[in-house]
Amino acid sequence: xxxxxxxRSAQEKALAVERDVGNFSYxxxxxxxxxxxxxxxxxxxxxxxxxxxxxxxxxxKKALKVFNDKPMPSSWASPDLANIDFDRISYYMAKGRPxxxxxxxxxxxxxxxxxxxxxEKERAFLAGVEAQFDSESSYSSMKEELAKQGVIFVSSSExxxxxxxxxxxxxxxxxxxxxxxxxxxxxxxxxxxxFIYIPKGVKLKQPLxxxxxxxxxxxxQFERTLIIADEGxxxxxxxxxxxxxxxxxxxxxxxxxxxALKGAKIQYVTVQNWSASVFNxxxxxxxxLEDAEIRWIDCNIGSRLTMKYPAVVLRGExxxxxxxxxxxxxxxxxxDTGSKMIHAADNTSSxxxxxxxxxxxxxxxxxxxxQMPRHLKNCKNNTECDALLINTNSRTDTYPAIVxxxxxxxxxxxxxxxxxxxxxxxxxxxxxxxxxxxxxxxxNGFVNDLVREFPMEYSVELRRLIDLEMEGSVG
Amino acid sequence: xxxxxxxxxxxxxxxxxxxxxxxxxxxxxxHAIMGPNGTGKSTLAKALAAHPxxxxxxxxxLLDGAEIIGLEPDxxxxxxxxxxxxxxxxxxxxxxxxxxxxxLTARLKESGGDFSATAYYKALYAQMDALKIPREFxxxxxxxxxxxxxxxxxxxxxxxxxxxxxxxxDETDSGLDIDALRxxxxxxxxxxxxxxxxxxxxxxQRLLNYIKPDYVHVMYGGRIxxxxxxxxxxxxxxxxxxxxEKEFGVLV
Ligand SMILES: Nc1ncnc2c1ncn2[C@@H]1O[C@H](COP(=O)(O)OP(=O)(O)OP(=O)(O)O)[C@@H](O)[C@H]1O
Ligand SMILES: [Mg+2]
Numbered sequence: 246x247x248x249x250x251x252x253r254s255a256q257e258k259a260l261a262v263e264r265d266v267g268n269f270s271y272x273x274x275x276x277x278x279x280x281x282x283x284x285x286x287x288x289x290x291x292x293x294x295x296x297x298x299x300x301x302x303x304x305x306k307k308a309l310k311v312f313n314d315k316p317m318p319s320s321w322a323s324p325d326l327a328n329i330d331f332d333r334i335s336y337y338m339a340k341g342r343p344x345x346x347x348x349x350x351x352x353x354x355x356x357x358x359x360x361x362x363x364x365e366k367e368r369a370f371l372a373g374v375e376a377q378f379d380s381e382s383s384y385s386s387m388k389e390e391l392a393k394q395g396v397i398f399v400s401s402s403e404x405x406x407x408x409x410x411x412x413x414x415x416x417x418x419x420x421x422x423x424x425x426x427x428x429x430x431x432x433x434x435x436x437x438x439x440f441i442y443i444p445k446g447v448k449l450k451q452p453l454x455x456x457x458x459x460x461x462x463x464x465x466q467f468e469r470t471l472i473i474a475d476e477g478x479x480x481x482x483x484x485x486x487x488x489x490x491x492x493x494x495x496x497x498x499x500x501x502x503x504x505a506l507k508g509a510k511i512q513y514v515t516v517q518n519w520s521a522s523v524f525n526x527x528x529x530x531x532x533x534l535e536d537a538e539i540r541w542i543d544c545n546i547g548s549r550l551t552m553k554y555p556a557v558v559l560r561g562e563x564x565x566x567x568x569x570x571x572x573x574x575x576x577x578x579x580x581d582t583g584s585k586m587i588h589a590a591d592n593t594s595s596x597x598x599x600x601x602x603x604x605x606x607x608x609x610x611x612x613x614x615x616q617m618p619r620h621l622k623n624c625k626n627n628t629e630c631d632a633l634l635i636n637t638n639s640r641t642d643t644y645p646a647i648v649x650x651x652x653x654x655x656x657x658x659x660x661x662x663x664x665x666x667x668x669x670x671x672x673x674x675x676x677x678x679x680x681x682x683x684x685x686x687x688x689n690g691f692v693n694d695l696v697r698e699f700p701m702e703y704s705v706e707l708r709r710l711i712d713l714e715m716e717g718s719v720g
Numbered sequence: 721x722x723x724x725x726x727x728x729x730x731x732x733x734x735x736x737x738x739x740x741x742x743x744x745x746x747x748x749x750x751h752a753i754m755g756p757n758g759t760g761k762s763t764l765a766k767a768l769a770a771h772p773x774x775x776x777x778x779x780x781x782l783l784d785g786a787e788i789i790g791l792e793p794d795x796x797x798x799x800x801x802x803x804x805x806x807x808x809x810x811x812x813x814x815x816x817x818x819x820x821x822x823x824l825t826a827r828l829k830e831s832g833g834d835f836s837a838t839a840y841y842k843a844l845y846a847q848m849d850a851l852k853i854p855r856e857f858x859x860x861x862x863x864x865x866x867x868x869x870x871x872x873x874x875x876x877x878x879x880x881x882x883x884x885x886x887x888x889x890d891e892t893d894s895g896l897d898i899d900a901l902r903x904x905x906x907x908x909x910x911x912x913x914x915x916x917x918x919x920x921x922x923x924x925q926r927l928l929n930y931i932k933p934d935y936v937h938v939m940y941g942g943r944i945x946x947x948x949x950x951x952x953x954x955x956x957x958x959x960x961x962x963x964x965e966k967e968f969g970v971l972v
Contacts, residue, residue: 663812666809667772667773668809669809669811671771671809672805672808673811673822673823674793674794675769675803675805676802676822676826676882677794678826679826680792682826686822687814689813689814690811690812691813692813
């Protein structure tokens, strides 16, 4: 290492290579393909293929109109949004037949699977070599167990068709069509995602994983998930994985609605590792009634632009909401994340901890909103957002909580920006630790207390992923 | 086996600090380096440890025969060079136990050895007890919120665990209370033996009462201007550096 500028260009070179790792795609042929572009015909196609009831067709068409009418958020959002070409996107593809073999999977990707310790049987699916993830063996015993307890865990399409009474009661209620342009888009063309209902008092010990019922259709870019935990029920849901996945589309726009009825607890865990070409624009919101608790635990790595601000509406007294998030932005990536806490009852409390890591020209933005109207009593919010910069090119912005609050409510807000300094790296290297490893130690140290909140298998994978990311970030 | 520094010239930010610096330290020897502020003592330590800010413009440094100039800092460290920092750095979120473990496993990766967690903790606790570092420090982040003296002891703990063949202690005595000074000196004396060569940079004769040096060197203007035995330190303590300046000032 002769000088800093050399360092940086070496680093940039390394990053360019690294970025391609998660970035692979193939041609696939589908039995059902709505073609490119979006119109009422696209929606009719989707509804016909899926055999959906009329109310859903109307819902989708109404959403399409809202989507078309709503301007792109421009005053505050990234101007990069303007680069999404909606006419070149395929909105519905199902029953894909992979026409490739394991040999065609890039070596880099295979190596990454290995390094991350992705189980053998999952690799072929993630790489798009198999259309179906063979989960039957691991899932069937669990499915029985769940059925016995009256738990419903199906795809959103199946939920709509087979459980219309619960589905319709809550669908689109937490996140209305017009919440934002992308929730409208999702409402118009969604496919895939999960529908889950946990009956009164049922407390699930094992987390439910999207994995168990995922297939090529469900890999969809417009997932729609609805989870209802009835009174006193408890559950944890996990989605995503740290491994790179082959990309079917450059735009992912999911909507996730959670409903925690009286005394229920929902934890929603996400770990996503997007390739650098993807726009990931997600709307996630939970509704917590009396004594209920909703926690979003969220880790976003990669993508060209991620916009995601998980929210909790604290509708019942003593409801609790929490958002714990980690975002990692490499060169050329922008993580625009944050959280919303909407207090709507007395004695509600919320906690937000956000940690972002920016590497190279990577950019991380935090946006927070805490609403605590004056008429409410004894509400509490704690917000902590910390940013770590890996080199001086990195940029981080914090748009702190917009707070409306009355007397007797309390809000705490702490923010910090720190750097992994050359002196820290040197100190670690002087003990014999290679530069990349020193970097991951520092980064892991930064996110340590949050990583601990992830379920065991995720936290192990997450640490490995951070190691891999750091390896790619030093020259 | 020795650490041989020949005609080493080092600059920082275009300014030359070390000029044709020469020193040879054999394993088993203890060398003390004394000298006025800003004369280049820390520069010597950091340049040998391959700190990226320091540019070696000439000369060589052979560690047991292997050239270390031009290597990455971690490679130099794994070859056996340890440096206790004048100002140890804080590393938030990285516990002492995990940090030393990472340093050890980096060495094992190279040698192909196996890591045993039980043996590791046994050794770690033994060294901590010897240095009177409370055991709960294992889970504290490296140097974060440590007092000055605790930081120095933490560096010595790392040295004791990593067992380097050459150790440069840069003002490890500064900031230590009288008891801590003795504890740290005991730690060094304990390691003293045919396996390790020490370079001890200090301003105070007092440390050398506890760690008897084989050689004392006076550094001035980026090079060693006078060498002697332990008695030289006493002489310096008594007379200060004024005479050095008079005698060698022309060189600067
Ligand atoms: N990063 C830097 N940029 C510019 N000059 C530096 C830098 N680091 C050190 N120097 C200069 O190099 C010279 C030697 O510094 P060095 O730290 O080696 O001295 P020292 O002998 O260890 O002094 P002390 O006894 O005070 O610790 C000093 O004049 C110092 O100001
Ligand atoms: Mg110094």
